[in-house]
Amino acid sequence: MTEYDVMIVGGGPAGATAALYTARAALKTIVFDKSVTAGALGLTSKIANYPGIPEIISGEELVTRIWSQAGQYGAEFKKTKVVSVDFSGDIKTVFTAEGESFRARAVILATGAMGRSSVLPGEEQFLGRGVSYCATCDGAFFKGKEVLVYGSGGYAFEEALFLTRFAKKVHFVSAKFPSEEKVPGNFQVYPEARLTKVLGEGKVTGAEIATPRGVSVIPVEGVFIYSAGNKPVVDYLFGNVGTNEKMCILVDKEYRTNMPGVFACGDVLCNDVQQAVVAAGQGCIAALSADKYLRGRKSYVKDYK
Ligand SMILES: Cc1cc2nc3c(=O)[nH]c(=O)nc-3n(C[C@H](O)[C@H](O)[C@H](O)COP(=O)(O)OP(=O)(O)OC[C@H]3O[C@@H](n4cnc5c(N)ncnc54)[C@H](O)[C@@H]3O)c2cc1C
Numbered sequence: 253m254t255e256y257d258v259m260i261v262g263g264g265p266a267g268a269t270a271a272l273y274t275a276r277a278a279l280k281t282i283v284f285d286k287s288v289t290a291g292a293l294g295l296t297s298k299i300a301n302y303p304g305i306p307e308i309i310s311g312e313e314l315v316t317r318i319w320s321q322a323g324q325y326g327a328e329f330k331k332t333k334v335v336s337v338d339f340s341g342d343i344k345t346v347f348t349a350e351g352e353s354f355r356a357r358a359v360i361l362a363t364g365a366m367g368r369s370s371v372l373p374g375e376e377q378f379l380g381r382g383v384s385y386c387a388t389c390d391g392a393f394f395k396g397k398e399v400l401v402y403g404s405g406g407y408a409f410e411e412a413l414f415l416t417r418f419a420k421k422v423h424f425v426s427a428k429f430p431s432e433e434k435v436p437g438n439f440q441v442y443p444e445a446r447l448t449k450v451l452g453e454g455k456v457t458g459a460e461i462a463t464p465r466g467v468s469v470i471p472v473e474g475v476f477i478y479s480a481g482n483k484p485v486v487d488y489l490f491g492n493v494g495t496n497e498k499m500c501i502l503v504d505k506e507y508r509t510n511m512p513g514v515f516a517c518g519d520v521l522c523n524d525v526q527q528a529v530v531a532a533g534q535g536c537i538a539a540l541s542a543d544k545y546l547r548g549r550k551s552y553v554k555d556y557k
Pocket residue numbers: 261262263264265266267284285286287288289290291292293294296298299300301302332333334335362363364365366485488517518519520525526527528529531
């Protein structure tokens with residue numbers, strides 16, 4: 253197993269900027285990101301206020317440019333969802349949806365604040381009994397079955413397409429659907445629709461959806477939910493770092509969490525000002541703090557000579 257100096261969870265402006273700085277500090281760096289378009293910046297269609305970029309570009313393009321800049325200095329980017337962590341020892345471990353594990357001496361958490369704020373009726377009751385949040389983790393359990401995917405971002409669409417490999421039919425329920433996208437024969441789109449209830453008895457048997465034409469029930473055995481909200485994304489941490497009552501990760505002025513070697517930056521801290529440039533600035537400081545920690549330095553080393 254390759255061991256890294258720094259693992260970064262989340263590749264939005266905070267995590268990707270942290271990667272730029274750790275890679276330039278000659279620290280072996282890997283970034284895990286489930287999908288560029290799952291982040292607040294990545295899903296934004298027009299950015300006009302990022303310094304140094306006078307032209308209007310998409311958030312996805314801006315994030316991709318930071319990835320490419322960090323990649324020039326050796327940072328690796330891996331498209332995957334981190335599903336759990338172990339920060340108990342000096343060497344930290346993260347576990348991915350594909351069942352892989354990665355190890356490093358320092359970790360930077362930068363998973364943003366697109367977490368959901370409410371649950372749907374039936375969602376908690378049938379979690380693990382047909383309700384899932386991860387196609388890569390659970391898709392194979394639905395071989396030959398009908399499933400429903402709910403969400404409007406590009407990430408929901410990617411996950412729905414992935415499920416067509418296993419499921420007999422994928423029902424994609426979405427407020428917005430990229431109409432130019434081509435879909436396979438076992439993929440049915442319900443545009444301008446929303447999931448209102450998960451139905452079942454012991455396990456999922458169907459889902460209730462609301463469309464402009466009224467309410468209807470789709471018989472399915474699996475329901476995959478990817479709707480976004482504005483809560484810090486900390487579900488994969490299972491209490492491994494300190495948060496406040498709103499689940500915002502707590503850090504000191506050097507962006508250190510309560511776990512030695514674990515840092516956090518960006519919207520996952522519930523910043524008063526949630527802007528890409530702020531997240532990027534915090535990513536820079538978290539990276540320099542990680543460098544200080546790993547090399548036992550007394551103070552930050554400047555990233556210029
Ligand atoms: C609609 C909208 C418009 C906005 N417009 C602007 C604007 O014009 N200008 C501006 O400066 N700011 C804007 N913002 C705010 C800005 O996008 C955020 O402040 C900024 O993106 C926060 O950066 P971040 O890196 O902390 O989080 P994010 O950009 O949300 O990135 C988090 C990353 O973590 C990844 N991730 C999450 N969980 C996992 C996991 N378990 N495993 C692996 N990866 C994971 C996601 O895929 C994502 O890429 C806007 C926000 C929104 C919602």
